[in-house]
Amino acid sequence: MPKVNIAKKSTDTDMTPFVDIAFLILSFFIMATKFKPAEAVPIQTPNSVSSQTLPENDAVMISIDKDDKVYFSIMTKNDKQKAIDIIVAASTARNMPVTAQEAAQYFPGDMIGVPFNKLKGYLNLPGDQKKVYVQDGIPVKDSSNNELYYWIAATRSVFAGQTLKYLIKGDNVSKFPAFKAVIDALKKNDEQKYNLVTMPEGAPAGTELYKERNNIK
Amino acid sequence: MASLDTGDGGGGHKKGPGVKKAKKLSTRVDMTPMVDLGFLLITFFIFTATMSSPTTMDLNMPKDSKDEKDQTKVKQSGALTIMLGKDNSLFFYEGDLLPDGSNFKSSTFKDIRNEVIKKKQQVEAAYVTDPACEAKAIQEKKDPKDCRQKDFFVLIKPTKEANYKGVIDLLDEMTINKVARYALVDPFPQEEELISASLGIAPAAAPAQ
Numbered sequence: 184m185p186k187v188n189i190a191k192k193s194t195d196t197d198m199t200p201f202v203d204i205a206f207l208i209l210s211f212f213i214m215a216t217k218f219k220p221a222e223a224v225p226i227q228t229p230n231s232v233s234s235q236t237l238p239e240n241d242a243v244m245i246s247i248d249k250d251d252k253v254y255f256s257i258m259t260k261n262d263k264q265k266a267i268d269i270i271v272a273a274s275t276a277r278n279m280p281v282t283a284q285e286a287a288q289y290f291p292g293d294m295i296g297v298p299f300n301k302l303k304g305y306l307n308l309p310g311d312q313k314k315v316y317v318q319d320g321i322p323v324k325d326s327s328n329n330e331l332y333y334w335i336a337a338t339r340s341v342f343a344g345q346t347l348k349y350l351i352k353g354d355n356v357s358k359f360p361a362f363k364a365v366i367d368a369l370k371k372n373d374e375q376k377y378n379l380v381t382m383p384e385g386a387p388a389g390t391e392l393y394k395e396r397n398n399i400k
Numbered sequence: 401m402a403s404l405d406t407g408d409g410g411g412g413h414k415k416g417p418g419v420k421k422a423k424k425l426s427t428r429v430d431m432t433p434m435v436d437l438g439f440l441l442i443t444f445f446i447f448t449a450t451m452s453s454p455t456t457m458d459l460n461m462p463k464d465s466k467d468e469k470d471q472t473k474v475k476q477s478g479a480l481t482i483m484l485g486k487d488n489s490l491f492f493y494e495g496d497l498l499p500d501g502s503n504f505k506s507s508t509f510k511d512i513r514n515e516v517i518k519k520k521q522q523v524e525a526a527y528v529t530d531p532a533c534e535a536k537a538i539q540e541k542k543d544p545k546d547c548r549q550k551d552f553f554v555l556i557k558p559t560k561e562a563n564y565k566g567v568i569d570l571l572d573e574m575t576i577n578k579v580a581r582y583a584l585v586d587p588f589p590q591e592e593e594l595i596s597a598s599l600g601i602a603p604a605a606a607p608a609q
Contacts, residue, residue, distance in 0.1 A: 198431045205438045212445030217453065229568040232575055233457040247564065350456065353564040359484070360560050362567065370464060378456035381568060390513070391578045 224248045224294060224318075226354045231381035232392060242348040243338050244380070245331065246294055249354040251361040252320025254296035255334045257289075258350075265341055266291045273337035274302055277330070281306060296320045299330060323364040331368035339372055352380035459571065462583065478523045478551030482512065482570060483587055484562035485595045494519060497590065504594050509569060516554065516577050523552040546580055554582040559592060 226248055240261050246254040257266040270286035277299040285306045289295070296318030297305045308316055323331045338347065349369060353362055369377065386393040393399075476495045483491040490507045492515060497504060507515060533547040554574060558567050567584070574582045587595070 198435060202431055202435055202438065205435060205442065209438055209442045209445065212442060212449055216445050216449045228454065229565040231455065231457045231568060231572040233455050233572075235456045235458070237454045237456050351459075353568070355563065355565040357564040358560065359558040359562040359564060359567055362564055366461060370461060373463075375461045375463060377459045377461070379459050379568065379571075380454050381457050381572075383455045386576060387513075390576045392576045395578075 224252075224254065224296070226352055227356075228352055228381050229355050230384035231379075232384060232386045233381060234383060235378070237350070237380060238348050238378075241342070241346055242350050242378075243335075244350040244352055245365050247351070247353040247357045247361045247365065248320075249356050250320075251357050252296055252318070253323045253331060253361060253365060254294035254318065255321055255331065256294045257291055257338070259291045263287075263291055268341045269334070269337050270295075270302075270306075272340060273334050274299055276333050276337060279303070294318075298322050299333070323361070323368060329364065329368050329371070331365060332371050335368055335372045335374065339374075349374060349377045350380050351377050457568070457571070457575075474553045474555070475551045477526070478519075478549075479553050479555065480516065480519045481555040481557060481591075482507075483591055483595060484556070484558040484566045484570065485599055486559075486561035488563070488566055489595075489599060490566075491591075491595055491598070497588075497594075501590075501594050504591075504598075506598060509566070512570075513573060513577065516573060516579065520549055520552055520577065520579065524548045527551075549580055552579065552581060554579050555585050556582060557585050557587040557591065559587055559595060 224246070226246055238258070240259060242258040244256045244258055246256065248254070257269055259265045266289055267283055267286040270281060270289055271283055274281045274286075279299045279302065281303050285303060288306050293313070295302070295305070298319065298321065301319070305313070305316065305318070321330050321334070323329050335349075351362070351365060366377075369375075386396055479495055481493050481497070485491065488509065490509060490512055492505055492507055492512065493503045495503070527548040527550075530547055530550070533550055534544040537544040537547055556567070556570050556574075571582075571584075
């Protein structure tokens with residue numbers, strides 16, 4: 184009987200296509216990733232079917248966290264001077280002025296959640312301490328001392344004649360009165376149009392919106 | 401240079417005792433460390449990626465007006481009032497609240513969509529052609545079909561215990577069902593009483609002990 188000769192096959196696999204795909208995925212993730220800015224206070228926003236994107240500039244964001252504390256952030260990354268102007272104007276209106284140098288320590292996009300009497304101290308904190316400092320929230324509940332009103336009034340005067348969006352970002356479990364207080368502060372300034380920050384979700388199947396989006400008659 | 405020279409060793413070279421034959425080296429590179437690094441980076445980016453960026457939803461509030469004639473009148477036949485209570489409880493009634501509260505019903509976030517659709521269809525069925533409204537819609541380049549639900553109005557009334565998510569979910573429900581007219585309003589004292597009364601039967605009774 185002749186011996187059957189089994190050909191010795193190499194165990195080496197060609198890794199090239201595998202590497203190709205790996206780097207393709209890698210480059211996709213590098214391109215698609217947008218780093219989450221560090222948030223002082225985590226806020227879980229509700230979902231909505233809305234598909235408008237969030238403006239990153241020329242906007243102010245009012246955040247409500249899970250304990251109903253209200254924060255104010257000025258989203259003017261392309262024009263830092265505006266943020267400084269707003270802080271100076273708002274604090275001056277409340278007779279607790281901070282200087283422009285102090286206001287310059289605010290980084291656009293950060294959340295301010297202190298009453299005006301603590302604003303100076305907060306702004307003077309060094310950067311790393313600012314992140315861990317527990318803020319009390321802007322007082323809004325008492326309608327006679329709604330400090331958010333002054334923030335919005337200052338923002339309006341600085342942004343006079345330019346487009347400005349009001350973003351409201353509320354936590355899932357925050358209570359309605361906090362939201363209402365924020366709306367009241369805006370209404371007092373004659374602002375009736377707001378944008379609520381939400382996470383996207385699809386339209387539920389079978390509903391009218393779903394039919395419209397998928398062109399089903 | 402020798403490593404890349406895998407071709408014919410001869411060519412124009414002289415062969416002789418003094419000429420060393422170049423050793424053939426493999427051109428294959430060990431890819432394993434590169435793949436390791438590649439996947440390490442992929443995992444890193446997967447974990448840090450925020451895939452869905454937040455979206456925004458429009459909310460327009462009416463101006464506070466004490467003037468009667470500036471206020472929008474809501475037709476009783478087309479009104480649907482939805483109230484939000486504690487712990488995601490939901491209540492609704494159609495038209496005006498009856499003095500004995502018999503049309504006051506409780507619901508859930510799952511069922512409220514059907515109620516909204518039902519009421520909307522009911523209003524649309526009762527629609528009597530309104531040429532003025534349709535002409536205006538065409539002029540403003542809107543769908544004249546929207547006129548059919550012109551009497552339909554949803555009032556969303558969150559109580560003090562309602563949470564933000566519930567309010568947003570209801571506003572979203574209006575977009576989902578294409579309700580053109582809705583508003584956020586404060587509940588009347590009578591409604592609040594009914595809500596606390598119906599909630600009081602089960603959960604609120606506990607802390608009384």
